[in-house]
Amino acid sequence: MPLGNRLLDSARADRAGDLLIPLRDGISGLRSICMGLQPPDLEARDLAAGISNVADTMRARHGLPVYVSVTPPDAGKGLPRETQTSLYRCAQEMLQNVVKHAQASEVYVYIEEDDGTLTLSVWDDGKGFEVPGRVLDFVRQGHFGLAGLEQRARRLGGVLRIRSAAGTGTQVSIIVRLGR
Numbered sequence: 471m472p473l474g475n476r477l478l479d480s481a482r483a484d485r486a487g488d489l490l491i492p493l494r495d496g497i498s499g500l501r502s503i504c505m506g507l508q509p510p511d512l513e514a515r516d517l518a519a520g521i522s523n524v525a526d527t528m529r530a531r532h533g534l535p536v537y538v539s540v541t542p543p544d545a546g547k548g549l550p551r552e553t554q555t556s557l558y559r560c561a562q563e564m565l566q567n568v569v570k571h572a573q574a575s576e577v578y579v580y581i582e583e584d585d586g587t588l589t590l591s592v593w594d595d596g597k598g599f600e601v602p603g604r605v606l607d608f609v610r611q612g613h614f615g616l617a618g619l620e621q622r623a624r625r626l627g628g629v630l631r632i633r634s635a636a637g638t639g640t641q642v643s644i645i646v647r648l649g650r
Contacts, residue, residue, distance in 0.1 A: 517546035517554040518581050521561045521590075525579055528565050535576040536565065545583035549648070556622050557590050557644065563615050564592035564642050572596025572640060583648070591643040598634040619644065 515523070518540040525536035540546075546554065561579065568577050574596030582589045602608055608616040616632065619642065623630040628646035 517549060517557055518543075520554070520558050521579060521581065524558070524562055524565060525577075528569065528577075532569050534569065534574065536579065537577070538579045538581070540581045542583060545581050546588055549588070553626060553646070556626055557588075557646075560619055560622050560644055561590060561592065563619055564590075567615050567642070568592065568594045568596065568640075571599070574639070586648050587645060588648055589643055589645045591641060593639065593641040595639045598636050598638045598640050600636060601632050601634050616642075 518538070522538045525538050528534055528536050546557070549557075565577065565579070568574050572594045574594035576595055578591075578593045580589065580591040580593070582591075602611060605617050605620045608614070608620070616630075620630040623644045623646070626644070626646045628644055631643045631645065632640070634640035
């Protein structure tokens with residue numbers, strides 16, 4: 471093969487190699503999205519175990535102590551898979567908010583089932599914030615995650631409660647009636 475053709479083939483191979491990098495990144499991103507549609511933590515486990523795994527990941531990635539309490543120990547086990555997935559996503563968002571905004575030194579996650587109600591709460595000892603009166607105010611302040619939590623709670627037939635003030639930490643809870 472003449473030298474000119476070999477150089478042309480080499481340039482094409484280099485160009486093809488350059489194109490493979492973003493293609494591989496795109497495939498990796500697509501796989502992550504697909505895995506996120508149905509959390510692998512919930513495939514072989516229940517809600518409490520899945521959320522405990524999220525807490526372990528937060529602890530490992532950010533060095534933030536995250537404690538999980540489940541009362542009774544089987545809380546949430548009988549929930550439909552879609553409800554468990556939605557509550558799992560809420561817990562992820564709540565914990566991400568703590569990491570992004572709270573400057574907390576510790577976090578507590580409570581999953582409590584009592585008298586036909588399941589409550590998922592995340593409490594931190596961080597800097598807190600002034601809670602606006604309406605969800606629309608969350609969006610205006612740039613807190614899209616809190617608005618999303620409120621929407622998920624409503625879709626589950628539940629409510630979102632936020633307790634916070636500057637300097638006092640924050641408690642975010644989703645309360646859902648069971649058997650609806």
